[in-house]
Amino acid sequence: MTNRGKNDTLKRMKQIVEVAIGLPIFKTFHYLIPERMKESIQVGMRVLVPFKGRRVTGFTIDLVDRPPEGIEEKLKEVEGLLDEAPLIDPQMLRFYRWISDYYIYPLGEVIKTGLPPGLQLKSERVLSLTQDGRNALLQGNLDPVQEKAFREIDRCGKTPLKRLLKTFPGEASRLQLFAWEKKGLLNIETGIKTGEIKPKFERVIQYQGRQPLKLQSKKQKEILKWLEERREVSCTELANRFKSPSKILQSFQAAGLISIIKREICRSPSVQPELKAYPKPEPTPDQRAILSEISKAIQSNRFSPFLIHGVTGSGKTEIYLRAIEEVLALGKEAIVLVPEISLTPQILSRFKDRFGGNLALLHSRLGKGERYDQWRKVLRGEVSIAIGARSAIFAPFKKLGIIVVDEEHEPSYKQEDKLKYHTRDLAVVRAKQADATLLLGSATPSLESYYNAEKGKFRLLTLPERIGGRPLPLVEVVDMKEQEGLLSEKVKVALQKNIEEKKQSLLFLNRRGFAHFILCPDCGFTFKCPNCSVTLTHHLKDRSLQCHYCDYKIEPPGDCPKCRGYRLRGIGVGTERLEQEIRALFPGTEVGRMDRDTTTRKRSHQQILKKLENGHTDILVGTQMIVKGHDFPNVTFVGVVSADTSLHFPDFRSTERTFQLLTQVAGRAGRGETVGKVIIQTFNPDHYSILRAKDHDFIGFYKEEIQFRDALDYPPFSRLINFRVVGNNEKRTKKAAEEMGRIGQLLLKQSYQKGIDLLGPSTAPFSKMKGKFRWQMLAKGKSFRLLHQVARELANRLEDSIKGTGVNFDIDVDPVFIL
Ligand SMILES: [Zn+2]
Numbered sequence: 001m002t003n004r005g006k007n008d009t010l011k012r013m014k015q016i017v018e019v020a021i022g023l024p025i026f027k028t029f030h031y032l033i034p035e036r037m038k039e040s041i042q043v044g045m046r047v048l049v050p051f052k053g054r055r056v057t058g059f060t061i062d063l064v065d066r067p068p069e070g071i072e073e074k075l076k077e078v079e080g081l082l083d084e085a086p087l088i089d090p091q092m093l094r095f096y097r098w099i100s101d102y103y104i105y106p107l108g109e110v111i112k113t114g115l116p117p118g119l120q121l122k123s124e125r126v127l128s129l130t131q132d133g134r135n136a137l138l139q140g141n142l143d144p145v146q147e148k149a150f151r152e153i154d155r156c157g158k159t160p161l162k163r164l165l166k167t168f169p170g171e172a173s174r175l176q177l178f179a180w181e182k183k184g185l186l187n188i189e190t191g192i193k194t195g196e197i198k199p200k201f202e203r204v205i206q207y208q209g210r211q212p213l214k215l216q217s218k219k220q221k222e223i224l225k226w227l228e229e230r231r232e233v234s235c236t237e238l239a240n241r242f243k244s245p246s247k248i249l250q251s252f253q254a255a256g257l258i259s260i261i262k263r264e265i266c267r268s269p270s271v272q273p274e275l276k277a278y279p280k281p282e283p284t285p286d287q288r289a290i291l292s293e294i295s296k297a298i299q300s301n302r303f304s305p306f307l308i309h310g311v312t313g314s315g316k317t318e319i320y321l322r323a324i325e326e327v328l329a330l331g332k333e334a335i336v337l338v339p340e341i342s343l344t345p346q347i348l349s350r351f352k353d354r355f356g357g358n359l360a361l362l363h364s365r366l367g368k369g370e371r372y373d374q375w376r377k378v379l380r381g382e383v384s385i386a387i388g389a390r391s392a393i394f395a396p397f398k399k400l401g402i403i404v405v406d407e408e409h410e411p412s413y414k415q416e417d418k419l420k421y422h423t424r425d426l427a428v429v430r431a432k433q434a435d436a437t438l439l440l441g442s443a444t445p446s447l448e449s450y451y452n453a454e455k456g457k458f459r460l461l462t463l464p465e466r467i468g469g470r471p472l473p474l475v476e477v478v479d480m481k482e483q484e485g486l487l488s489e490k491v492k493v494a495l496q497k498n499i500e501e502k503k504q505s506l507l508f509l510n511r512r513g514f515a516h517f518i519l520c521p522d523c524g525f526t527f528k529c530p531n532c533s534v535t536l537t538h539h540l541k542d543r544s545l546q547c548h549y550c551d552y553k554i555e556p557p558g559d560c561p562k563c564r565g566y567r568l569r570g571i572g573v574g575t576e577r578l579e580q581e582i583r584a585l586f587p588g589t590e591v592g593r594m595d596r597d598t599t600t601r602k603r604s605h606q607q608i609l610k611k612l613e614n615g616h617t618d619i620l621v622g623t624q625m626i627v628k629g630h631d632f633p634n635v636t637f638v639g640v641v642s643a644d645t646s647l648h649f650p651d652f653r654s655t656e657r658t659f660q661l662l663t664q665v666a667g668r669a670g671r672g673e674t675v676g677k678v679i680i681q682t683f684n685p686d687h688y689s690i691l692r693a694k695d696h697d698f699i700g701f702y703k704e705e706i707q708f709r710d711a712l713d714y715p716p717f718s719r720l721i722n723f724r725v726v727g728n729n730e731k732r733t734k735k736a737a738e739e740m741g742r743i744g745q746l747l748l749k750q751s752y753q754k755g756i757d758l759l760g761p762s763t764a765p766f767s768k769m770k771g772k773f774r775w776q777m778l779a780k781g782k783s784f785r786l787l788h789q790v791a792r793e794l795a796n797r798l799e800d801s802i803k804g805t806g807v808n809f810d811i812d813v814d815p816v817f818i819l
């Protein structure tokens with residue numbers, strides 16, 4: 001060993017490792033490193049550690065010489081080292097630490113979120129017979145159920161408890177098993193559950209050369225010839241071609257004619273972008289100007305955040321592609337974030353066309369194994385671009401040069417359960433930590449991002465025109481107070497005209513199902529979900545009343561269950577009913593529908609869009625799924641059936657959301673030669689979100705909305721943290737909420753009284769969801785540091801007082817990232 005190597009080893013030979021455990025616990029823990037691991041253990045690996053009588057997966061986050069004072073004697077040993085090389089490099093660890101700190105979320109859980117699923121080993125209970133148990137079985141005086149169970153355990157050796165219960169459903173119960181353990185007949189211990197995602201291997205035959213083999217049968221000759229032609233072939237392929245070849249292969253191998261090796265294969269993603277050629281367009285003068293700005297930033301190797309505000313159809317994608325080409329040429333890597341991968345097939349196939357196999361696809365629609373393989377391609381530096389929805393922000397690149405966030409305003413970038421991160425905000429942080437370029441692009445930037453640009457924190461780049469100077473569509477607003485029925489005369493006329501001219505139309509309605517809810521006009525009864533505080537939506541096709549938040553489903557009764565009235569009536573229209581109505585209005589036309597109900601199958605999104613693309617569909621009805629960046633030149637008319645759905649949502653961003661949706665959906669019209677036309681139907685024709693969308697006037701909207709935010713002290717002028725308690729028991733949840741309020745007020749009085757307001761506790765906008773009762777309290781303040789202090793302190797104190805009550809506490813930091 002060289003001197004240097006020796007020193008490195010010595011440096012690594014630490015005694016103690018600090019571990020973040022993949023459980024909801026804020027503390028990290030220290031363990032002793034056993035002698036056998038001292039040379040191999042490194043920061044960023046998975047370890048198996050004992051924890052409260054179980055064994056759990058943890059992540060090594062530091063190696064130290066001695067533990068923090070006062071806990072030396074309690075230290076336990078690491079039980080297993082699960083990786084040969086680190087999964088997490090120091091850069092990623094720094095990123096994870098930042099996330100843990102900002103979102104007040106345990107580090108181990110943050111790391112778990114960032115890694116592909118299936119890497120967590122879990123412990124499980126395992127059964128085995130004791131000597132007494134075995135004797136009892138031999139003596140044969142057990143009751144039938146016990147005998148069956150014992151026989152099975154005896155046969156299998158160590159048997160997982162869950163598997164045993166599954167083998168004899170309804171017979172041996174968990175209680176019985178524990179009773180037998182008490183009697184000393186069974187051992188129940190904690191073991192490690194397998195099922196970890198691992199690399200996939202295949203066996204490959206390599207042809208080595210011609211060496212005469214005596215006694216060749218006809219089949220041997222055939223196989224040998226086939227192998228010689230191919231030189232290298234997988235065993236599966238061979239087995240598909242020839243029947244039971246293994247004996248022959250063995251003889252070939254023995255004679256040195258072939259060798260068989262094991263090779264890792266990549267499970268290719270089941271959701272693949274379509275292969276299509278896109279001519280590489282010459283940049284327009286606007287694009288060129290923007291690209292030269294971006295280029296300077298890329299060459300500078302410094303953190304450079306840009307907000308690209310470009311109207312729909314102005315060519316943002318080409319800017320992303322060229323910027324990435326430049327980054328790649330410098331030997332660096334790129335992350336591309338898109339709001340929802342299955343809804344953006346076009347952008348995907350454009351990337352595939354430009355960069356070929358140099359892409360990893362990271363998103364939750366892939367199978368676990370596929371996702372793991374894609375992630376490993378990034379980890380090993382086999383690809384330079386990762387593209388995906390939220391989770392792609394965790395792509396473990398080491399030389400990150402650029403992050404692109406397309407449609408940066410999209411609410412789907414916010415993760416809504418567990419770690420409630422905002423992907424765009426994480427992109428800002430990661431780009432900053434990596435000294436990378438950041439491109440946020442949108443036709444309707446979020447208020448926060450545009451505010452940041454105004455304040456000079458992001459550089460603003462503008463693409464004011466559509467490619468080819470195509471005009472933006474003409475938008476008309478129709479006041480539905482003066483109309484009857486679902487569709488105004490104007491919309492009907494426009495649809496009819498498009499059908500005659502063989503053009504295509506989109507109809508946007510942001511509500512699926514047939515009727516929004518069912519009402520009894522005699523007594524006012526509505527059907528509500530027993531698990532959630534919402535009404536049930538009527539679906540005609542599968543004759544059901546459904547809850548759109550949990551999976552509750554019932555058959556609609558004929559009469560009112562309350563007053564026996566027979567006049568039950570559907571109120572509020574969904575896409576299913578709209579589709580039916582369109583079919584009745586325009587018989588003989590091809591009508592398609594795209595919403596959650598029609599896209600449950602894996603490739604259904606693509607199929608629906610394909611039909612639109614090849615001209616099969618005349619009218620496509622859909623929810624916000626049709627709003628995303630599709631580009632169909634023959635779509636010349638877009639109708640918004642009701643602009644009011646999102647306007648009344650109980651959230652201070654609902655106005656912004658409405659403006660964004662309307663502008664984006666209108667942007668789908670007239671991407672080809674013909675000027676597009678858009679009609680917006682609404683009961684609020686004078687609302688500024690609707691009027692500004694009509695004029696494609698983002699700046700005008702921004703100016704009005706930002707005044708409103710300022711006046712009410714909403715973000716970006718203040719910071720918000722939402723605290724929520726959620727529990728199965730109504731009384732206990734309410735009590736926990738009161739306790740939360742009490743601690744909150746106490747904290748304000750004690751030390752943080754300046755500049756923080758607490759609103760609530762009160763029941764959450766949906767006070768019951770999936771069977772759980774929900775209360776919330778909002779903290780609002782200018783100083784994020786202070787808000788964080790309060791949040792931490794509150795979390796600490798509340799967690800103690802609600803321990804064991806079955807009520808959970810969670811913290812949601814509002815996405816208002818300001819550097
Ligand atoms: Zn009734």
Ligand SMILES: [Zn+2]
Binds near residue numbers: 529530531549550552
């Ligand atoms: Zn429900």
